[in-house]
Amino acid sequence: MTKRWIAPSIVVITCCIPVTASAASFYVAGANLYSPLRNPYTGGPLSNLSKSVVSATNFNDLMTAAGHTTVQSYNSSVVISDWNPDSLAEGTDLAYFTGHGAPTGWILPQDNGSGIAAQVKPGMFNFGTDGKLRWITLDACQVLMNASTWQSSFSGLHSITGATTLTNDSGARGTAYANNLRAGQTIKNAWFNALISTDSLAGPAIYGIRGQNIGGTSVDTINDYITSTQWVSELSWYSVTF
Amino acid sequence: MRWKLGLAMAAITGLIVVSNVAKQNSVPEISELGKRGVVTKNIPLSVRTSLPAVPSTQRLYRLVQNKRSLVEVEKTARDLGMSGKANEIDGRFMVRDGSNSLTDYGSGFWYLDEQNFAQAQKRPGLQDANSSGAAANRIAARFLPPGVSIVSVEHHEGKATITDANGKEDIFPIGHEFRYRLSVSGVPVVGPGAQLRVYIGANNELDAMFFAAPSLRPEKELRIITPAAAIDRLQRRGVTASQLADSAEVTEFDLAYYVPPIISTLDEQETLIQPVYVMKVQVSHGDSVETVTEYVQAAEQVD
Numbered sequence: 001m002t003k004r005w006i007a008p009s010i011v012v013i014t015c016c017i018p019v020t021a022s023a024a025s026f027y028v029a030g031a032n033l034y035s036p037l038r039n040p041y042t043g044g045p046l047s048n049l050s051k052s053v054v055s056a057t058n059f060n061d062l063m064t065a066a067g068h069t070t071v072q073s074y075n076s077s078v079v080i081s082d083w084n085p086d087s088l089a090e091g092t093d094l095a096y097f098t099g100h101g102a103p104t105g106w107i108l109p110q111d112n113g114s115g116i117a118a119q120v121k122p123g124m125f126n127f128g129t130d131g132k133l134r135w136i137t138l139d140a141c142q143v144l145m146n147a148s149t150w151q152s153s154f155s156g157l158h159s160i161t162g163a164t165t166l167t168n169d170s171g172a173r174g175t176a177y178a179n180n181l182r183a184g185q186t187i188k189n190a191w192f193n194a195l196i197s198t199d200s201l202a203g204p205a206i207y208g209i210r211g212q213n214i215g216g217t218s219v220d221t222i223n224d225y226i227t228s229t230q231w232v233s234e235l236s237w238y239s240v241t242f
Numbered sequence: 243m244r245w246k247l248g249l250a251m252a253a254i255t256g257l258i259v260v261s262n263v264a265k266q267n268s269v270p271e272i273s274e275l276g277k278r279g280v281v282t283k284n285i286p287l288s289v290r291t292s293l294p295a296v297p298s299t300q301r302l303y304r305l306v307q308n309k310r311s312l313v314e315v316e317k318t319a320r321d322l323g324m325s326g327k328a329n330e331i332d333g334r335f336m337v338r339d340g341s342n343s344l345t346d347y348g349s350g351f352w353y354l355d356e357q358n359f360a361q362a363q364k365r366p367g368l369q370d371a372n373s374s375g376a377a378a379n380r381i382a383a384r385f386l387p388p389g390v391s392i393v394s395v396e397h398h399e400g401k402a403t404i405t406d407a408n409g410k411e412d413i414f415p416i417g418h419e420f421r422y423r424l425s426v427s428g429v430p431v432v433g434p435g436a437q438l439r440v441y442i443g444a445n446n447e448l449d450a451m452f453f454a455a456p457s458l459r460p461e462k463e464l465r466i467i468t469p470a471a472a473i474d475r476l477q478r479r480g481v482t483a484s485q486l487a488d489s490a491e492v493t494e495f496d497l498a499y500y501v502p503p504i505i506s507t508l509d510e511q512e513t514l515i516q517p518v519y520v521m522k523v524q525v526s527h528g529d530s531v532e533t534v535t536e537y538v539q540a541a542e543q544v545d
Contacts (some may be wrong), residue, residue, distance in 0.1 A: 039280060044486045047281050050273055100278055103484070141278050142484055148405055166279040166484060166534065170434075172503040179332055179505070183345065186356060193352055196452050198503040200421070200437045201535055203398070206360070222362050237405040238362035242398055242419050242441075 004032035024226040025069040025092040027133075029054025029078045030174075031099035031109045037117040039155050041102035046117055051171035052098040055139065059096055059174030066182050079110045080118045083125050090131025091228055095189070098174065101140025101162070122149040130157025135187055136227055138162035139173055139195075147239035154234060158221035159208030161191040164241050170198040188240075203242050211235040267545040269302070269464065269516055272500055275537045281480035282487040282525075289492045290524075293469035296497055300540065302461040303429065306376065308348050310335070315346045320472055321384070322353050322448070329512040347455055347474030347504045349435070358443045359450040361416050362402040367444035371397050374418040377446035382422055390455045392438070400441070414483040418442045423498075427459055432520055432537070435501035456501050458515060466540040469495060472519040476538050483525040483532050485507055493533070495521035499535055516541060 006164045027208050030053040034046035060070050071088045073079075078099070082088045089095040100107040105121040112118045127133050135158055138144075150160055176197050180190035192204040211233035219232045222240070224226040253475035315328040315335040324339040328346070335346040341357040369377075375397060382392065400417035422438040424431055435454050467475065473492060481490045500518040517540040525532045 042280050042486050044280050044282070049278060050276075086499070148403065148411070151405065166277045166482065168274055169276050169278050170273075170274055170503065172505045176503070176505045179334075183331055183334075183336060185343070185354070186378075189354055189356055189359060192360060193354070193452070195433075196439060197352065198434050199503060200432065200434045210362075220362075222360075223356075235407060239403045240360045240362050240400065240416065242360070242400045242417075 003127055022227050023067050023069060024094065024229075025071070026060070026063055027071050027073070027082070027089040027092040028056050028060040028063075029073040029082065029094040029095070029097045029099070030054075031075055031078045031097075033075045034100060034107070034109050034117060036115070037111060038115055039100070039102065039110065040107060040116050040119045041104050042113070043116075046100060046107070049099065049169045051169045052139070054171040055174035056096065056098050057174070058171070059178045062178035062182065063176065067116065075109055078108050080108060080120065082177055083120055083127075085125075085130040089136075090127070090133045094135040094137065094226060095130060095133060096137045096139070096174075096177070098139035101138060101143040103142045103145040106138050106140045106143050123152040124153055125153055126152075126155035128158075129154050134158045134228075135224065136160045137177070137187070137191055139167065139177075141166045144207055144239070144241070147207040147241070148237065149206060150207055151237055154209055154237070156231065157209075158228070158232060159187065160190060161204070161206045163195060163202055164205045165201065165203040167195065167202050168199045173198040181226055184225070186222075187226060192242075205239065205241040207237065207239040209234045209237055245402055268545055269514065269539075269541045270535075270543050272354050272502070272516060272518070272539055274502055275500065275518070275539070277482040277534075279482045279484050279534075280486055281482050283480035284477060285481065285487050286489045287473060287477045287481070287492065288489070289473060289495070291493055293473075293495055293496050294497065296466070296469060298465060299463040300466050300497070300517040302464045302517075303458040305349075305435075305501065305513040306457040306459050306514055308457050310346060310348060311362055315344070315351075318346065318351060319344045319383075322451075347454070349456050350452075350504050352453075353448070355443075355449050357504045358447075359417075359441060360400060360406065361443075363416070364414055365416055365444040368415060368417070369442075369446050371418055373401070374442040374446055375420060378418070378420040378440040378442050379450070381448055382420070382440055383453070385453060386438075387455065389427045391425050393425050395423070396421045416443075425453055429458060430496070430498040431456065431501050431515075432498045432518070433501040434503040436499075454501070454504050455506065456515065458499075461514075463543040464517070466517060467542050469519065472538045472540065473521075476521065476523075476536055479538070481523055481525055481534070481536065483527075483534050485525070485527045487527050487529060488524045489526050491524045491526075493524055494520075496520050497540065
């Protein structure tokens with residue numbers, strides 16, 4: 001099933017569930033169908049997944065129910081151009097992708113022309129330049145194994161959250177992540193908690209910037225909430241892994 | 243005539259019994275066992291550990307949901323040094339006290355010192371792994387309910403890397419994580435719904451703790467495959483690693499019960515808890531060697 005649409009905020013039912021102080025916007029992407037594409041990192045076959053789309057839609061439903069806005073992209077709709085300037089991900093505050101990954105980037109179910117799956121690699125995009133994208137959460141294997149390689153992709157982006165290890169194919173992770181964000185946890189803690197609580201073998205990680213905001217105040221993006229959308233200069237980069 | 247009727251009844255009863263046995267021996271596939279790495283099937287798979295002798299059947303269990311009361315959650319918060327009242331959010335109890343938060347899931351909880359957990363800065367007072375491990379063990383023991391015990395523990399070091407504008411890197415430890423494997427009422431359990439992680443920061447203080455321990459209700463016996471058959475099943479299913487594999491070697495092997503994430507069982511009245519074979523596998527590809535953990539369902543018949 002392929003679908004892509006912009007889901008409006010559902011205001012009607014938010015009276016009985018917690019709503020964050022201000023609404024944020026999310027790009028939500030999930031990919032299950034990779035076969036017969038080949039893995040751009042290993043050259044071997046890519047297996048289909050069974051839970052990534054469920055995880056993404058669960059995340060989407062919980063965030064829209066809390067009054068946030070989402071743009072969704074699933075399976076064959078999840079393409080490289082989603083990450084272009086002025087495209088889907090850049091128009092939102094936080095991009096959440098769930099699917100295959102590798103130490104060289106996250107893997108999309110799109111043929112790059114030679115039977116190999118397309119991959120978003122370090123340096124391919126300058127995230128945050130023309131849009132408002134501040135955070136990327138990657139529910140994909142090993143994307144932060146070589147965290148510092150992502151430095152060249154930051155251009156307004158605050159942080160990337162993901163894993164250094166292999167991760168399991170969990171349908172519950174999107175629910176856990178959304179619940180934690182809705183409960184008011186920082187993006188880092190919400191993600192770490194979601195990954196830990198759905199995969200007992202996983203190692204969560206974050207890579208981000210430290211700098212100053214427009215007023216010159218020091219800002220550490222490791223403690224960002226989804227409402228922390230201010231611009232931050234890039235003075236140094238940090239990574240945290242377990 | 244009467245003996246013929248008796249024979250017919252016995253035959254019907256026998257068919258029913260056979261049918262029931264077949265039914266109890268068939269269990270659903272545990273779909274969350276699969277990792278999302280590179281799957282390599284039918285590679286040479288050797289065994290460098292002794293395979294345990296296991297009986298031909300194992301008992302099945304059901305997960306019993308225990309929703310704790312507000313008072314019980316507040317007591318856990320106080321035991322963690324927090325004050326404050328518990329509130330219900332999204333069906334879960336939460337306590338907040340400054341930068342500390344406690345989320346209770348019924349069969350587990352997540353404690354977080356949001357200011358300290360996973361800091362990206364040097365932490366004076368950070369102790370070595372042995373000292374922090376002793377602190378973690380004391381904390382873990384304090385929160386284990388009756389019937390839950392620790393089987394083994396694994397240490398991971400939290401690390402931060404700071405890169406300045408000139409590209410100069412500074413790498414340093416920021417905390418210690420201890421991952422405990424548990425047993426519940428003598429039943430060894432693995433998986434996201436049965437784990438204890440304790441994070442120790444500066445001065446051996448608790449930064450965070452994730453705890454999940456299910457309550458289990460025994461069910462019927464289930465026919466399981468032998469360890470040798472489990473290795474064969476893994477070979478056919480494929481070993482999942484971050485690279486393609488040329489060969490693999492099983493270095494550890496045991497039997498446990500897989501418990502799914504608490505979050506996916508919250509809405510279900512009864513979740514079936516099944517036995518799995520747990521294997522540590524060293525995967526080789528050229529000169530590189532990687533150790534992965536594989537879970538293989540132990541049931542003889544999987545739907």
